[in-house]
Amino acid sequence: MSRGKYFGRIFFVFTMFALLLTGCEEPMSNVLDPQGGAGKEQLALINLSVYIMVFVCVVVFAIYFYVLIRFKQKPGDNTIPEQVEGNMKLELLWIVIPIILLVILAVPTLQTTFSLAEKAPKEQRDDVVKVKVTAHQFWWEFEYPEYGFKTAQELHIPTGKKVFLELQSDDVVHSFWVPSLAGKTDLVPGRINRMKLDADKPGTYKGRCAELCGASHALMNFQVVAEKPSDFDKWVEKRKKPSSEPQTVAQKEGKKVFSQNCMSCHAIDGTNLKVKGDKAPNLTGFGERKKVAGLMENNEENLDQWLKDPQSLKPGTYMPGFSHLSKKDMSSLQEYLRSLE
Numbered sequence: 001m002s003r004g005k006y007f008g009r010i011f012f013v014f015t016m017f018a019l020l021l022t023g024c025e026e027p028m029s030n031v032l033d034p035q036g037g038a039g040k041e042q043l044a045l046i047n048l049s050v051y052i053m054v055f056v057c058v059v060v061f062a063i064y065f066y067v068l069i070r071f072k073q074k075p076g077d078n079t080i081p082e083q084v085e086g087n088m089k090l091e092l093l094w095i096v097i098p099i100i101l102l103v104i105l106a107v108p109t110l111q112t113t114f115s116l117a118e119k120a121p122k123e124q125r126d127d128v129v130k131v132k133v134t135a136h137q138f139w140w141e142f143e144y145p146e147y148g149f150k151t152a153q154e155l156h157i158p159t160g161k162k163v164f165l166e167l168q169s170d171d172v173v174h175s176f177w178v179p180s181l182a183g184k185t186d187l188v189p190g191r192i193n194r195m196k197l198d199a200d201k202p203g204t205y206k207g208r209c210a211e212l213c214g215a216s217h218a219l220m221n222f223q224v225v226a227e228k229p230s231d232f233d234k235w236v237e238k239r240k241k242p243s244s245e246p247q248t249v250a251q252k253e254g255k256k257v258f259s260q261n262c263m264s265c266h267a268i269d270g271t272n273l274k275v276k277g278d279k280a281p282n283l284t285g286f287g288e289r290k291k292v293a294g295l296m297e298n299n300e301e302n303l304d305q306w307l308k309d310p311q312s313l314k315p316g317t318y319m320p321g322f323s324h325l326s327k328k329d330m331s332s333l334q335e336y337l338r339s340l341e
């Protein structure tokens with residue numbers, strides 16, 4: 001192969017990689033553009049390790065090329081250059097320098113790791129929000145112990161406040177990851193892990209499961225909705241006193257269909273429905289959620305498809321399909337779900 005062709009091929013491969021990487025970047029989902037304090041602290045660690053690596057590479061390659069040129073064998077010269085094996089000074093130098101570099105890396109890494117996994121303060125504080133996160137195959141449950149309610153698939157947080165998360169799993173190992181806000185933390189059955197995060201600006205940030213956990217691992221997405229503290233407080237009030245009672249005839253019918261088909265797994269707060277399922281996402285305020293099943297835009301078509309054939313959208317989900325419902329029951333059920341605020 002000619003040299004030109006060879007470099008042409010390498011150039012092609014790298015261009016393809018670059019294109020692939022640009023495809024990875026989604027808005028509001030970028031580790032290198034953190035939108036909160038925790039993400040910034042973690043980016044500082046990434047940067048520190050990159051600077052150290054670049055420094056090591058530059059020094060090693062500079063010495064390498066110097067030696068390559070300086071000690072190149074000259075024509076007719078068969079003498080062996082001075083040998084340095086067993087040289088105490090040199091040996092010490094290349095043991096001590098890496099140790100110093102590792103210490104420079106280790107101290108801030110350990111500090112940040114422990115500080116971001118801190119326990120939440122016991123007392124209730126104005127600048128702190130506590131959330132218990134439970135991962136299930138394949139959905140996320142968010143409980144606000146201080147406010148006394150649970151929600152699913154959408155984690156609401158106030159901007160500028162510290163959010164202390166307690167993470168646990170209901171089944172297998174999952175990993176909680178919101179690229180724009182903070183690095184991953186595993187959720188391990190039988191264990192509680194902790195992490196802190198915060199958002200500077202209001203926005204909807206993408207979250208996902210980052211540990212292979214089953215057939216729909218790649219579909220186990222969630223949203224982090226960061227709001228101004230005043231908007232967050234309004235949301236909390238609404239969740240505490242949700243409007244879950246049906247108004248129209250169709251909605252009333254829908255509530256009946258819900259109580260006969262969905263209630264053993266799903267709960268809706270603020271109704272007179274006695275049994276409160278907690279095997280599946282709490283649906284209080286479902287009409288205001290951005291996504292159906294944490295996955296698709298919350299519109300009529302997607303909700304219809306999800307209720308009729310969830311397996312086709314999230315393989316392995318425990319949600320059964322309800323395609324056997326009559327057309328009328330299905331449409332009133334959907335009307336009721338969409339009315340929940």
Ligand SMILES: [Cu+2]
Binds near residue numbers: 135210211
């Ligand atoms: Cu998972």
